Amino acid sequence: MAAGSALVIGVGAEAGLGAQLAHRFAQEGFRVLVAGRTEARLKSVATAIKQAGGQAEPIAADATREQDVIALFDKAVMRGDLELVVYNVGNNAAVPLLDLTAGDFETFWRQNAFGGFLVGREAVRRMLPKGKGTLLFTGATASLRARPPFTGFASAKAALRAVAQGLAREFGPQGIHVAHVVIDGVIDGAYAREKFPDFVRAKGEDGLIDPGAIADVFLSLHRQPRSAWTHELDLRPFNETF
Numbered sequence: 001m002a003a004g005s006a007l008v009i010g011v012g013a014e015a016g017l018g019a020q021l022a023h024r025f026a027q028e029g030f031r032v033l034v035a036g037r038t039e040a041r042l043k044s045v046a047t048a049i050k051q052a053g054g055q056a057e058p059i060a061a062d063a064t065r066e067q068d069v070i071a072l073f074d075k076a077v078m079r080g081d082l083e084l085v086v087y088n089v090g091n092n093a094a095v096p097l098l099d100l101t102a103g104d105f106e107t108f109w110r111q112n113a114f115g116g117f118l119v120g121r122e123a124v125r126r127m128l129p130k131g132k133g134t135l136l137f138t139g140a141t142a143s144l145r146a147r148p149p150f151t152g153f154a155s156a157k158a159a160l161r162a163v164a165q166g167l168a169r170e171f172g173p174q175g176i177h178v179a180h181v182v183i184d185g186v187i188d189g190a191y192a193r194e195k196f197p198d199f200v201r202a203k204g205e206d207g208l209i210d211p212g213a214i215a216d217v218f219l220s221l222h223r224q225p226r227s228a229w230t231h232e233l234d235l236r237p238f239n240e241t242f
Contacts (some may be wrong), residue, residue: 004081006030009063009072009097009119010088010138017138017183017211018088019045024086026054033068033076036061039122063089063115063217070189081130084222087121088138090114090157096149108152113159120167124176131175134222137164139182139232161232166169168231179221182234187211 006025010210011018011034018036023187026049032158034042034049042058044239049056059075061068078081090112095104116137123159127133143161146154161180168178195199200208214235221230236242 004083112156
């Protein structure tokens, strides 16, 4: 069993990816720090992990605020050896380009590229003295191509991908494993089932991505031997076109 700690940034609803990542890491013995902006949701996820026999602590933080991120990592390293960090922040929204305000565009950028930069920088600062650690970023179809009405979101996700690449190339040789996971499909969580029930039904069995299966892949990336590291991979349902 792992003895260190794992920090998951971007934890929301219990059925979401962030919460499932936290649960999976706790099952492997990590002390999990669940971070996000909504304190009630964080406490709910942490309580569920503890009830299942794991170790978890909720920490409210906004990944787009530098001081929040620095304080978050200061707390994380105080809780134990920080082995694994996941950046899972970035809400999608369909906004036609001519309706996209400057504020909307900046918000997308802050949630994805800027927040990813802040978290990546602070994670590396803590991991470099040990010469090891894993830093994972949740990407999307939009990380690779922009299609309307998601131009704002895609520009931000593409920028996050560049942040991950830069971190991997600079710090991989120093022992920090940085990976970017492209989620090319809809995650089977409360958000999709509540907001797009007809779409979910149309996709059929196994037509959405099981967040637990995604969590298994994230864990496998952390476990890769450094002689065979993956930087980027993509995940999609078997019937998803690409």
